[in-house]
Amino acid sequence: MTVLTVDTPGSSILPRRGGFAGALSDAFWRHPLLLLILMLTPPLLWLGIIYIGSLIALLLQSFFSIDDFSGVVNPEFTLATYAQLLNGTNLDIILRTVSMAALVTLASAVLAFPIAYYAARYAKGRWKAFFYLGVMLPLWSSYLVKVYAWKLILAKEGIVTWVFAKLHLGFVLEAILSLPVIGGNSLSVSYLGTFLVFVYIWLPYMILPTQAALERVPANLIEASADLGASPRQTFRTVLLPLALPGIVAGSIFTFSLTLGDYIIPQIIGSSRLFIGQAVYAQQGTAGNVPLAAAFSVVPIVIMGLYLAAAKRLGAFDAL
Amino acid sequence: MKYLLKSCTVALASLSFVTQTVAAEPLKALSKGEGAVTIVAWAGYIERGETDKAYDWVSDFEKESGCKVSVKTAATSDEMVALMNEGGFDLVTASGDASLRLIAGKRVQPINTDLIPSFKQIDERLQSAPWHTVKGVHYGVPYLWGPNVLMYNTDAFKDKAPTSWNVVFEEQTLPDGKSNKGRVQAYDGPIYIADAAMYLMAHKPDLGIKDPYELNEDQYKAALDLLRGQRQLVSRYWHDAMIQVDDFKNEGVVASGSWPFQVNLMQADKQKIASTFPEEGVTGWADTTMLHADSEHPNCAYMWMEHSLKPKVQGDAAAWFGAVPSVPAACKGNELLTDEGCKTNGYEHFDRIKFWKTPVAKCTSQSECVPYHRWVSDYIGVIGGR
Numbered sequence: 001m002t003v004l005t006v007d008t009p010g011s012s013i014l015p016r017r018g019g020f021a022g023a024l025s026d027a028f029w030r031h032p033l034l035l036l037i038l039m040l041t042p043p044l045l046w047l048g049i050i051y052i053g054s055l056i057a058l059l060l061q062s063f064f065s066i067d068d069f070s071g072v073v074n075p076e077f078t079l080a081t082y083a084q085l086l087n088g089t090n091l092d093i094i095l096r097t098v099s100m101a102a103l104v105t106l107a108s109a110v111l112a113f114p115i116a117y118y119a120a121r122y123a124k125g126r127w128k129a130f131f132y133l134g135v136m137l138p139l140w141s142s143y144l145v146k147v148y149a150w151k152l153i154l155a156k157e158g159i160v161t162w163v164f165a166k167l168h169l170g171f172v173l174e175a176i177l178s179l180p181v182i183g184g185n186s187l188s189v190s191y192l193g194t195f196l197v198f199v200y201i202w203l204p205y206m207i208l209p210t211q212a213a214l215e216r217v218p219a220n221l222i223e224a225s226a227d228l229g230a231s232p233r234q235t236f237r238t239v240l241l242p243l244a245l246p247g248i249v250a251g252s253i254f255t256f257s258l259t260l261g262d263y264i265i266p267q268i269i270g271s272s273r274l275f276i277g278q279a280v281y282a283q284q285g286t287a288g289n290v291p292l293a294a295a296f297s298v299v300p301i302v303i304m305g306l307y308l309a310a311a312k313r314l315g316a317f318d319a320l
Numbered sequence: 321m322k323y324l325l326k327s328c329t330v331a332l333a334s335l336s337f338v339t340q341t342v343a344a345e346p347l348k349a350l351s352k353g354e355g356a357v358t359i360v361a362w363a364g365y366i367e368r369g370e371t372d373k374a375y376d377w378v379s380d381f382e383k384e385s386g387c388k389v390s391v392k393t394a395a396t397s398d399e400m401v402a403l404m405n406e407g408g409f410d411l412v413t414a415s416g417d418a419s420l421r422l423i424a425g426k427r428v429q430p431i432n433t434d435l436i437p438s439f440k441q442i443d444e445r446l447q448s449a450p451w452h453t454v455k456g457v458h459y460g461v462p463y464l465w466g467p468n469v470l471m472y473n474t475d476a477f478k479d480k481a482p483t484s485w486n487v488v489f490e491e492q493t494l495p496d497g498k499s500n501k502g503r504v505q506a507y508d509g510p511i512y513i514a515d516a517a518m519y520l521m522a523h524k525p526d527l528g529i530k531d532p533y534e535l536n537e538d539q540y541k542a543a544l545d546l547l548r549g550q551r552q553l554v555s556r557y558w559h560d561a562m563i564q565v566d567d568f569k570n571e572g573v574v575a576s577g578s579w580p581f582q583v584n585l586m587q588a589d590k591q592k593i594a595s596t597f598p599e600e601g602v603t604g605w606a607d608t609t610m611l612h613a614d615s616e617h618p619n620c621a622y623m624w625m626e627h628s629l630k631p632k633v634q635g636d637a638a639a640w641f642g643a644v645p646s647v648p649a650a651c652k653g654n655e656l657l658t659d660e661g662c663k664t665n666g667y668e669h670f671d672r673i674k675f676w677k678t679p680v681a682k683c684t685s686q687s688e689c690v691p692y693h694r695w696v697s698d699y700i701g702v703i704g705g706r
Contacts, residue, residue, distance in 0.1 A: 066693065089701035096704075151563075155570035185502030186571060189555035272508055272557040273704045282696060289693050 062294035073290060081291040085299070090279070090292075094299055097276040100191075101259035104198040105252045108206040111199065112251065113244075116211035121219075135204050143201065147268050150197045154269065156186035184271055194270035198259050205254035213247020214240075249316035256307060260300045276300060346432035347618050356388045357620035360403050360412040362607070363393045364641050365463070374656060375640045377633040385627070387620035404428070410615040411624060413463050415605045416451035417511055417676040423452075423459050428610040431458045435622050438629035441647050445670050451677055452608040460610035461625045462646035464638055467604040467666040467673050468507070468515070469595040471578035473568065476503070481596040485519050487575050489550050494574065501553050505567065505576035508557035508703070510695040511676055515577060515603050516543040516550075518674055522600040532603070532674050534683035540690045547702045557703060561585075568593065577603075580642035580665045597669050604666070604673035638665065 028035040065078045084090060119131040138146065152158055164173040177183040177190060184190030217240060225235040263277025274282065276296055284293035311317070359366055366389065369376030378389050392409065394400045397418035404412050404427045414422055422428045433439040439447070439461060446462040453459065472482055478495040487494065488504040506512055517532035520542055529539050555571070558564035561582050567573045568586060578595065586593040609628055611621050627633060634645035635654030644665045645651065651662035666673070683689035 089697065089704055089706050092704050092706065093700075151566065152570060155566075156572045157570045185555035188571065189502075267559065268563065271555060272559075274700050279700065282700060289696070292697075 058294045058297060061290050062298055064291045066289050066291055081295045084292060085295050090296070093274050093276060093279050093296075096273060097260060097300075098303065100195065100198065100275070101256045103195060104202065104259045105206075105255045107195070107199050108203050108255045109210075109248050109252060112203060112206040112210050113248070116207050116214055116247075119207075120211045120214035135207050138200075139204055144264070146201065147197060147265055150193075150200065151188050151269055154186065154188035154193045154196070156188070158186075158188070160187060188269050189271055191270065194266055197265050197269050198262070201265065202255040202258050205258065206248075206251035209247045209250040209254075210244065211247075213244045213250070217243045246315040246317075249311045249314045253308065253311055253316060257300070257304050260303065346430045347435060347622065348432065350435050350622055351619055353385050353387045353620045353623060354617040355386060355620070356390070357411065357617045357624050358390045358392065358409045359624070360392050360394055360400055360409050362413055362641075363395070365393075365413050365607075365637065366391045367637070367640060372640075375636055377627075377636050381624065381627045385620060385623045387617070387623060389624070401425075401427075404612060407612070407614060409612055410617050410621040411612070412610050413607045414460070414610050415607050415676055417605075417678045419451045419460070419608050419610060420454075420680075421678055422610060423454055427613055428459050429613045429615070431460055431611060431625070433458055436461060436626050436629070438626055438647070441629060441631075441649060443646050443648050443670075446606065446646050449606060449608075449675075451606060451675060452610070460608040461629060463607045463609045463628055464634070464641060464643035464645060465604060465606035465673075465675070466580055466641075466643040467597065467602045467669060468577050469580060469583065469602060469666070470598050471568075471576055471583050471593060471595045473574035474592045474594050476574035481594065482575065483596075483599050485515070485577075485598045485600050486523075488553070488577065489516070489519055489546060491549075491553055500575065502555045503572055503574045504550075504553050505556065505558045505564065505573050506547075506550055506554050507577055508559040510692070510699040511603075512577075513540075513543050513547065513695050513699060514674065514676070514679075516546045518603060519600050520546060530685045531683075533677050533679050534685045534689045535679070536686055536689060544698055544702060547699070548706075551702060551705060584642045584664075597666070597672060601672040601674060602666075602669070604675050606675045635661075638662070 061073075062081055063077050063079070064073055064075050065080045067074050085094070115131075115135075119128065119135075123131045154160055161170075161173065164170050173187075176192070177186065182191045182195075184192070187193040187196070221239055221243075222235055225239045226232075230238070261277055263275060263281055266273075266275045267278060276299060280293045280296045283289045283296060366378060367375045368378035368389075381387070382389060392403060394403060397415050400412055400414055400418050401421050403409060404414075404422055405425070412418075412422070412428070414428075419428075442462055446465070448456075448458070449462065452462065470482060470485060470488070472487070476494050476496045476498075480495060486492065487500055488506060492500055494500050494503070507515070513535075514532040517529055517535055517539065520527055520539070521529045521532060524542065527539050527542055529535065535543060555573075556567065558567065558576060558578075561579065564573075564576065564578060565582050565585055568576075568582075569591065580595065583593060583595040609625055611618065611625070615621055628637075629647055631645075631647055631650040632654065634647045634650035635657040637643070638645040638650065639654065639656035639658075639661055642665055644662055644667050645657075648662075650657065651667065652659055654661070679689060679692045679695055681689060681691040
C-alpha cells in the first residue's frame with residue numbers, strides 16, 4: 001500500500017530516505033530532545049568536570065588550613081583561612097586591587113566615551129575603518145612587549161621625564177610624583193604608572209562595547225531632544241547616557257575583571273606592592289599555602305559575582 | 321570529601337596530598353645508557369650552543385654517551401620543587417632552598433659516589449655541604465655556586481667601593497652628595513629576610529643570631545623592622561635579572577644586592593658598574609644536580625653527573641652564568657672563564673657566604689624557628705608597607 005501511495009504523483013507524503021543516516025535524521029526530528037542531549041553533553045561534561053570541577057576543588061581547598069608549625073595542609077573544615085584574609089596585609093592587597101580596578105574602569109569609561117562617540121557618529125567610510133584599526137591595533141601586538149615598552153617610557157630617564165624637562169615643566173612632574181600615595185621616585189615605580197598602563201592596556205575593551213551601544217542610539221532622538229528645547233548637557237544626561245549605559249557597563253565588566261585578575265603589570269610597573277593575582281601566585285607557588293591562595297582567588301569570584309548581578313540590572317548583557 | 325578532592329585536583333595534587341614513595345637504594349653499578357635523560361634546570365645552565373656557539377657542553381655528551389638530553393627550564397626554586405613532585409624528570413639543578421625540601425619529600429634518591437669518578441675532584445668545601453648531604457648520605461653532586469654581591473654604580477660612589485650593606489638598609493647620603501632614598505633596590509623574594517638577618521648579626525650581636533636562616537620570633541621581628549625601614553628607601557624590588565639591569569640603566573638605581581650575572585652583563589655593556597663583598601658577608605646560592613627517586617634513565621643520569629663535573633664543562637658553564645665552578649681545576653686554563661673568572665665571581669669568599677636554605681620550624685641552632693611560609697606572607701606585608 002505504501003509503495004502505491006509513494007508512486008502516486010502529487011502525494012504529499014514523501015518516501016522514507018532509507019539507510020542509517022536517514023533513520024537517524026528521522027529519529028532526531030521526532031525526538032528533538034535526543035539531539036539536544038547529544039549536542040550538549042560533550043561541552044557540558046567539559047564545562048562540568050574541567051571547569052566547575054576544578055573550581056569546586058579550589059573552593060574546597062580554601063576551607064582547609066595550613067599547620068603553622070610544619071607548613072602542612074590540614075584537610076579539615078575551618079574558616080580560619082578566610083579570617084586570615086581580613087588581617088591587615090591581606091586586606092590591603094584586596095583593597096588595593098579593587099580600588100585600582102574601580103579607578104581604571106572609571107578612567108577608561110571617561111576616555112572611551114568621546115572616542116566611541118566620534119567613531120559611531122561622525123567617522124565615515126575610510127575614517128571609520130581607521131578608527132576600528134586604531135582601537136584594535138594595540139591588541140594585535142604582544143601584551144608583554146607593550147608593558148615592557150611602557151616601563152621604558154615611564155622610567156626616570158625615559159621619554160616622559162625628558163619631554164617634561166625640555167618644556168621646562170619638570171617641576172610639574174615632580175609635584176605630581178611627590179603626592180603621598182600615588183607618587184613615587186619615578187612614574188614607573190608609582191601607582192600612577194601602574195594606573196596609566198592598566199588604562200592603556202584595557203581601553204580598547206571599553207571603547208568597542210561603548211561604540212556598539214552608541215551606534216544603536218537613533219540619531220533622531222537627539223535631534224528631537226534638541227527640538228524640544230533641551231540643552232546639549234540635558235540631552236547628554238537624559239537621552240544619550242542612559243541609552244549608552246548598557247554598553248559602558250558591558251565594557252566596564254571587561255576592564256574591571258581584567259584589572260582585578262592581572263598579575264603581570266603590577267609586577268613590572270609599580271612599587272612592588274602586591275595585587276590579588278600576585279598574592280595567589282606567591283602563596284601557592286612560593287609558600288605552598290594552597291588554602292590561603294584558594295581563599296584569595298575566591299575574592300575576585302565574589303566581587304565579580306556581585307558586579308555582574310548589578311550589571312545585569314543595568315541591562316549590560318543586552319549590549320554584548 | 322577527601323576522595324572527591326583527590327579526583328578533582330589533579331593539578332593541585334602535586335603539592336601536599338600525594339603519598340610519597342620510599343627512597344630507593346642507590347645504583348650499585350652502571351650499565352648501558354637508556355638513550356635519554358631529562359633535566360630540570362635554571363635558564364642558561366644547560367647550553368648546547370644554540371644561543372652562542374662557543375657555549376656548548378651538551379653535544380659532546382650526547383655523542384659520547386648516546387643519551388639524548390632534554391631540558392626543562394624553571395625560573396624559581398619553588399617551580400623546580402613542583403616539577404619534581406610532578407615527576408617524569410631524571411635530574412634537577414636544585415638550589416639550597418629547594419634541595420632539602422626535595423630530600424625531605426623523598427623526591428630525590430641517594431647517590432652512589434663510587435660511580436662518579438670525578439666526585440673526588442670537587443672542591444672539598446662543597447663535597448659534604450649540608451644542602452645536599454643529610455646524615456652522611458649524598459643526594460647529588462654540586463654543580464655551580466655564587467654569591468649575592470653588592471652591585472653599585474661607580475659614579476655615585478666616586479670609585480670607592482661601599483664597605484657595608486648599610487647603603488641599602490639605612491638612609492644616608494652617598495658619596496655623590498645625594499640621598500640613597502629611591503636609589504637602592506632589594507630582592508623581591510622572602511629569602512631576602514636572611515640578608516637583613518645577616519646584617520643584624522654584625523650590627524646587633526645582642527640578638528644572638530647564629531644563622532640567618534634560623535630565626536626565633538624576636539630575631540625575626542628585628543629583621544622585619546629593618547626591612548620596613550628599607551621599604552622607605554626602595555622604589556621597586558627586583559625580581560627579574562633583566563628588569564634590574566634596566567632599572568640600573570634607566571631608573572637611576574645605584575646600589576642593590578645582585579648576582580655576578582647582572583654585574584658581568586652591565587660591565588660588558590660598558591656601564592659604570594662594579595660589585596663588592598661587604599664586611600657583613602653575603603648570602604649566596606649553591607646548586608646541586610640531584611637524581612629523581614623514580615628516574616627512568618638512571619644510567620644516563622649518572623653519566624651526566626660525571627660529565628657535569630668535567631673541568632671544561634664546569635668552566636664553560638660558570639663563565640656563561642657568572643658563577644663559580646664546583647671543581648677547582650676548572651678555574652685554570654679555561655678560555656671562556658679565564659684565569660681571573662673564579663676570583664671575580666667570588667671563589668675566595670666561600671667562607672663568608674651564607675648559602676640559601678629553606679627556613680624550617682625545627683631548626684638546629686635553637687629550639688624553634690619561624691618557618692618559610694611565614695617568611696612569605698610577612699615579606700609581602702613588608703613590601704606592601706605594613
